Amino acid sequence: MDLVVLIGLPASGKSSFHRARYAGTHVHVSKDLLGRAQRKNEKQMRLVEDALRSGRSVVVDNTNPRRADRAPLIEVARRLGATSTGILVTASIADCLRRNAAR
Numbered sequence: 001m002d003l004v005v006l007i008g009l010p011a012s013g014k015s016s017f018h019r020a021r022y023a024g025t026h027v028h029v030s031k032d033l034l035g036r037a038q039r040k041n042e043k044q045m046r047l048v049e050d051a052l053r054s055g056r057s058v059v060v061d062n063t064n065p066r067r068a069d070r071a072p073l074i075e076v077a078r079r080l081g082a083t084s085t086g087i088l089v090t091a092s093i094a095d096c097l098r099r100n101a102a103r
Contacts, residue, residue: 002026002057003048003077007064008089011099014061017089022059027051030061048073052080 004026006014018028029047031040044060051058064070070086077084091099 001052001055001080001082003052003073003082003084004057004059005064005070005073005084005086006059006061006089007070007086009091009093009096010063011096011103012089012091013099014063014089017087018059018061022057026057026059028059028061032061045072045076049076049080052077052082057082 004022006017008014015030015032018026022028027047029044029051031044034040034043037043044062048058048060060073062069064073064086074084
């Protein structure tokens, strides 16, 4: 059981990386998929914890720029006996701006 935390600028390719590498094996958790839900952080944590408790691996697909953003995710993985991995997805600022404008 594994928690993968993707880290990167908006439109850097995090979701594409998830689809290419983890789509068939990991639960995909992204605040973008929560729509206009209030308390997105709490909902995200609940989804991650529920998946890990059921023995499923998880990819968290958000910008996660600060250690403080990642720490609660890593803590829940540790508490539930899952490994945790952070992956920095990089792209140039110009590419991110171009991709973001095309959304």
